[in-house]
Amino acid sequence: MGVSLKDVAQRAGVSIKTVSNVVNNYPHVTPQMRAKVQRAIDELGYRPNLTARHLRKGRTGIIAFAVPELGNPYFAELAGAVIDAAAQHDYTVLVDHTAGLRERELLVCQEFRSHVIDGLILSPIHLENGDLLARQETSPLVLLGEREYDAPYDQIAIDNVAAARSAVRHLLDLGRRRIAFLGSRTGRERQPAHLRLRGWREELTAAGVEPDDRLVVATDGYGRGDGADAMAALLDRGVRPDAVFAYNDLIALGALRTLTERGLRVPEDIAVVGFDDIEESRYGAISLTTVAPDKRAIARQAVDRLVARLAGEPVTEPRRIRPGYQLVVRESTGGSHTVAGPPAAATEATPVAATEAAPATAPPVDAP
Amino acid sequence: MGVSLKDVAQRAGVSIKTVSNVVNNYPHVTPQMRAKVQRAIDELGYRPNLTARHLRKGRTGIIAFAVPELGNPYFAELAGAVIDAAAQHDYTVLVDHTAGLRERELLVCQEFRSHVIDGLILSPIHLENGDLLARQETSPLVLLGEREYDAPYDQIAIDNVAAARSAVRHLLDLGRRRIAFLGSRTGRERQPAHLRLRGWREELTAAGVEPDDRLVVATDGYGRGDGADAMAALLDRGVRPDAVFAYNDLIALGALRTLTERGLRVPEDIAVVGFDDIEESRYGAISLTTVAPDKRAIARQAVDRLVARLAGEPVTEPRRIRPGYQLVVRESTGGSHTVAGPPAAATEATPVAATEAAPATAPPVDAP
DNA sequence: GTGAAAGCGCTAACAC
DNA sequence: GTGTTAGCGCTTTCAC
Numbered sequence: 225m226g227v228s229l230k231d232v233a234q235r236a237g238v239s240i241k242t243v244s245n246v247v248n249n250y251p252h253v254t255p256q257m258r259a260k261v262q263r264a265i266d267e268l269g270y271r272p273n274l275t276a277r278h279l280r281k282g283r284t285g286i287i288a289f290a291v292p293e294l295g296n297p298y299f300a301e302l303a304g305a306v307i308d309a310a311a312q313h314d315y316t317v318l319v320d321h322t323a324g325l326r327e328r329e330l331l332v333c334q335e336f337r338s339h340v341i342d343g344l345i346l347s348p349i350h351l352e353n354g355d356l357l358a359r360q361e362t363s364p365l366v367l368l369g370e371r372e373y374d375a376p377y378d379q380i381a382i383d384n385v386a387a388a389r390s391a392v393r394h395l396l397d398l399g400r401r402r403i404a405f406l407g408s409r410t411g412r413e414r415q416p417a418h419l420r421l422r423g424w425r426e427e428l429t430a431a432g433v434e435p436d437d438r439l440v441v442a443t444d445g446y447g448r449g450d451g452a453d454a455m456a457a458l459l460d461r462g463v464r465p466d467a468v469f470a471y472n473d474l475i476a477l478g479a480l481r482t483l484t485e486r487g488l489r490v491p492e493d494i495a496v497v498g499f500d501d502i503e504e505s506r507y508g509a510i511s512l513t514t515v516a517p518d519k520r521a522i523a524r525q526a527v528d529r530l531v532a533r534l535a536g537e538p539v540t541e542p543r544r545i546r547p548g549y550q551l552v553v554r555e556s557t558g559g560s561h562t563v564a565g566p567p568a569a570a571t572e573a574t575p576v577a578a579t580e581a582a583p584a585t586a587p588p589v590d591a592p
Numbered sequence: 593m594g595v596s597l598k599d600v601a602q603r604a605g606v607s608i609k610t611v612s613n614v615v616n617n618y619p620h621v622t623p624q625m626r627a628k629v630q631r632a633i634d635e636l637g638y639r640p641n642l643t644a645r646h647l648r649k650g651r652t653g654i655i656a657f658a659v660p661e662l663g664n665p666y667f668a669e670l671a672g673a674v675i676d677a678a679a680q681h682d683y684t685v686l687v688d689h690t691a692g693l694r695e696r697e698l699l700v701c702q703e704f705r706s707h708v709i710d711g712l713i714l715s716p717i718h719l720e721n722g723d724l725l726a727r728q729e730t731s732p733l734v735l736l737g738e739r740e741y742d743a744p745y746d747q748i749a750i751d752n753v754a755a756a757r758s759a760v761r762h763l764l765d766l767g768r769r770r771i772a773f774l775g776s777r778t779g780r781e782r783q784p785a786h787l788r789l790r791g792w793r794e795e796l797t798a799a800g801v802e803p804d805d806r807l808v809v810a811t812d813g814y815g816r817g818d819g820a821d822a823m824a825a826l827l828d829r830g831v832r833p834d835a836v837f838a839y840n841d842l843i844a845l846g847a848l849r850t851l852t853e854r855g856l857r858v859p860e861d862i863a864v865v866g867f868d869d870i871e872e873s874r875y876g877a878i879s880l881t882t883v884a885p886d887k888r889a890i891a892r893q894a895v896d897r898l899v900a901r902l903a904g905e906p907v908t909e910p911r912r913i914r915p916g917y918q919l920v921v922r923e924s925t926g927g928s929h930t931v932a933g934p935p936a937a938a939t940e941a942t943p944v945a946a947t948e949a950a951p952a953t954a955p956p957v958d959a960p
Numbered sequence: 961g962t963g964a965a966a967g968c969g970c971t972a973a974c975a976c
Numbered sequence: 977g978t979g980t981t982a983g984c985g986c987t988t989t990c991a992c
Contacts, residue, residue, distance in 0.1 A: 226969095228968090228970085229969065229970065230969080240969095240970085240971095248971090273968085273969050273970070275968090276969035276970040276971090277970055277971075278970090279968090279969080280972085281971075
């Protein structure tokens with residue numbers, strides 16, 4: 225094994241405690257003693273065994289962040305933000321991905337590295353409410369994403385219905401009436417996309433447009449290929465929308481590709497809106513109009529909530545936090561292009577809608 | 593604190609050892625004993641404390657994977673592959689990002705979570721050779737990426753010079769002669785892109801074309817915005833290339849965007865080749881020709897090397913492993929589009945070049 | 961097949 | 977200010 229405190233103490237001719245004091249930067253150590261110990265540390269190449277420290281302290285300073293798929297830029301960008309936010313609190317992040325499988329989601333929130341991770345931030349897809357209620361593990365858990373649960377855990381998610389409505393409203397304002405929805409799910413007991421789909425339905429109805437279910441296309445996954453296929457299927461079916469609202473940017477980008485291949489003009493023939501504002505949406509030949517959740521805020525708040533629970537805040541009442549979002553209008557719906565500038569500062573955006581944590585900005589406002 | 597082995601033992605009226613045997617699925621336990629203990633475990637909701645186990649065993653089963661930026665899809669995709677490869681060996685991955693800062697790279701390979709991570713896979717950018725030689729930490733380290741070091745650590749990287757040459761050769765074969773390179777670095781002591789830049793230079797020279805340094809554009813970073821800016825700067829400078837070879841796909845995609853904005857046709861006016869084969873390169877309005885490193889192989893081999901070292905294989909001689917790569921020809925150089933199919937199986941690709949670990953495939957072959 | 965006891969390396973009381 | 981000591985929860989000889 226490696227060099228331990230005892231070895232250093234022996235070498236320096238002092239007690240273990242003194243070495244420990246030096247290692248932990250205890251204030252009350254005489255400079256000469258500190259120097260002596262430090263020399264022994266350097267000579268022996270001592271590195272503290274954090275595992276032992278963790279065992280002793282009962283906590284590790286490691287939190288886990290589990291997402292469906294790291295290959296989805298939205299989650300990759302979010303993971304980066306979580307890592308940064310956690311670092312601010314001196315926490316290290318263990319990133320895992322579940323492939324959106326319920327089994328792996330269960331595993332991660334039940335018995336994943338028990339006592340090694342202090343807490344978990346999970347973005348579930350197929351986890352059921354009962355799974356959460358049956359959770360044995362006592363470490364704090366914060367939930368992210370579209371699914372809403374009735375369980376004693378903090379949940380962070382933008383208002384998906386309102387956000388979806390703002391996207392559809394934008395398309396209606398452009399005079400579009402046959403607005404397709406890409407990315408509902410096939411043959412699942414639960415419909416992960418249901419909130420955004422509901423927003424689509426509600427906003428159409430509110431505008432006096434009858435939602436046409438033939439314009440709703442289910443996909444197998446959430447990737448670019450699924451979007452491309454869905455768009456192709458819709459067109460092959462002979463259904464011709466004048467606008468598309470996609471569950472996420474990847475699906476929208478895939479649809480965009482199909483439209484280009486088929487020689488359809490965007491936005492003239494068909495306008496397209498996505499959801500997520502991943503960076504690549506700003507750089508395509510046709511930049512993508514999209515709903516931009518405030519990822520930094522989501523990450524920061526998720527970490528803040530987790531850290532608060534870790535610090536002992538009781539779960540009297542689980543909190544639901546709604547970070548802000550923006551509708552960023554770009555070329556795919558006729559907006560001008562904004563290649564520069566961070567997503568949150570895009571010029572052609574409707575104001576942020578946020579509750580609780582975001583410093584009160586303007587309430588949601590209609591797109592021009 | 594939580595429930596410990598002792599508590600379970602007490603409850604079941606057996607010794608600690610017996611409970612431990614049950615928990616670890618020891619073969620020689622009578623069924624009735626196992627059942628009795630299991631009942632106590634369930635009743636008390638016991639979860640093993642992995643931290644204690646780690647301390648006792650001297651290893652944790654956690655490895656770290658540190659990349660410059662998780663927001664770069666190449667690294668995100670690679671991270672996903674590493675997580676999967678590690679899972680095969682029952683290792684959990686702690687993903688971290690260094691922002692490409694030497695300081696953070698040092699931190700991660702020196703004193704990062706000592707004794708908590710069994711080993712580290714690091715993709716450095718600014719780490720110097722001396723930093724590696726001065727490394728105190730004794731846990732295994734595997735290096736990834738373009739930088740080549742003279743240090744006692746395994747290194748996994750495709751043959752960047754040859755890969756770059758194949759990209760440039762492809763452009764030369766198309767009759768292009770004024771081939772720009774986007775993505776060299778400004779004012780750094782080291783030139784991270786130097787291998788690909790060297791490939792560019794060598795292949796041009798070999799073809800009897802004088803490399804023109806006015807066609808080399810430095811960028812501040814490796815993102816889409818950097819590529820867009822670099823392309824714009826080149827055109828504004830009045831320099832008109834007939835092809836562009838970019839350091840990576842993001843820079844190429846940014847360049848593509850600028851070209852579209854300026855009304856230049858791709859590939860007719862300017863052909864574009866990238867490097868990385870990130871998924872989005874296949875889905876743009878103009879799909880991108882790119883050098884596709886075999887990410888799965890890179891991840892697998894990195895994990896394999898690390899696991900081998902962890903299993904006690906001595907570092908008699910550090911290995912240099914060269915996974916395969918392909919040149920995937922798509923629309924940005926006049927190829928047909930390949931939206932479907934995994935990157936490694938793309939039809940219009942030059943054969944794989946790989947050494948050592950990849951099951952001997954065909955040797956490097958010229959592009960047609 | 962099961963039990964008793966030692967110790968992994970560290971921290972935190974508590975003495976001195 | 978510094979030293980002594982008792983565990984944190986687990987695995988692992990070694991008896992029985």
